[in-house]
Amino acid sequence: MEISFDRACTLVESALAGSAREELVTDVSREATLGAALERLRDSLRANTFRTGGHQIHLDKVIRDYDGRTRAEGFHILNDWDGVSQQVNPDIIPVDVLDFMIGQRGADPSDAVVPAILLDYYYMHVLALLTMRVWDDGNPNANLDRVNELLRLLQGPGGSGQLFADDAATLMLIGTSHYELKEWGYATLLERVRALSDAHQAAIAISHASSMGCHLRFGFEAQCGRDTVALRDDNIADYPWLCFALARVIREYARAEFDGVAGRERDVIIDALLNGLTPDARAFVGAPPASLSQSGADRAQFLELWQRHKAALLKEFEQRRPSESGYSPLALFFNFAHNVVKGAVVDSLIWGQTWDLTFNDLLSSTPREGVEASDLVSLATTVMGYARSNPDRIRGRMMPVIVYDPAGGRQAYSNAIKKLSE
Secondary structure, X not given: OOOOHHHHHHHHHHHHOOOHHXXXXXXXXXXXXXXXXXXHHHHHHHHOEEEEOOEEEEOHHHHHHHHHHHHHXXXXXXXXXXXXXXXXXXXXXXXXXXXXXXXHHOOOEOOOHXXXXXXXXXXXXXXXXXXXXXXXXXXXXXXXXXHXXXXXXXXXXXXXXXXXXXXXXHHHHXXXXXXXXXXXXXXXXXXXXXXXXXXXXXXXXXXHHHHHHHHHHHHHXXXXXXXXXXXXXXXXXXXXXXXXXXXXXXXXXXXXXXXXXXXXXXXXXXXXXXXXXXXXXXHHHOOOOHHHOOOHHHHHHHHHHHHHHHXXXXXXXXXXXXXXXXXXXXXXXXXXXXXXXXXXXXHHHHHOOOOOOOOHHHHOOOXXXXXXXXXXXXXXXXXXXXXXXXOEEEOOEEEOOEEEOHHHHHXXXXXXXXXXXX
């Protein structure tokens, strides 16, 4: 029997609300070593079942049902791709990270911090899976709002303190930012997103434009050897998504101008627009590539508003030229968004100290209240350090899959501005 979306959310809410997570973490942390505590936690994560004191939380039917439906639509939200064996890993990503931590700190005395972070990382993936099912039954906009509520619970006072994302829209992005052997699912997902409310479309577009800018800049530099034609050929599924995102974001910019919106809300919109344009600006303001043959309406909308606001936007963009001081998302290059989140989680697990920053924070040049630009630089360089210590083989060379490089960001910026100014 299929499990309704409302029932699935109610079950997950029972795990996130109250003291269930704290009791589970306290229980496994009674083991003498961290390795023993994590082995017990691993059993629960693999079974999707959690028993502590007065709580018994059974998520296995929900996870198997929803993961099965999502795989049938072309996405592996919970499991990563192994490029060496050329297959999907058998364990879910949080278990892969847990096993890594056993190897790194298994002999350490047990503590509650590491299991708490790993448990929250598991639930982040559960919520990302839920975002893929909001169209199954009920109102998809209300369902996405429900996931937003669950995310607030996950990152609230009852959890580890580790932050992942600002909203459910970004969880959808993180969950789908994996290598997929067959990419047909992205087109179907985009059509579903178009049916959402304007507010949800805008949130999805802003996070996608920013993240895809970082992703495609990495592809241009590392995978395609600075060959734009190769970039377009290698990312056919990404270009329609980016075109949709840019069209929707520039609409948000026009709205912000009309309504007199100021401050960080406006800055985030401009950051997303510039970030999304930097990998291949000419695809959107010049002759379109073949991958945009079905995106005529989005591209026309973008071009109309771009011509109307071009002069003002170029002035805004000039203020966002990457430098050695401050933080710029244009200097951030990565293969997949979920690897950036994983890098932050691994660092928190190694040092036993959580990051009070979300993935969204790394996508804006304007820090939110309470965050310093130096914090963003620190996180970006930290995850780059882990990527350097575990490089991938790309075009016959060992390369990190996350890079923070202000000089590279300036070059990408200059190339984009030249094309946008024509």
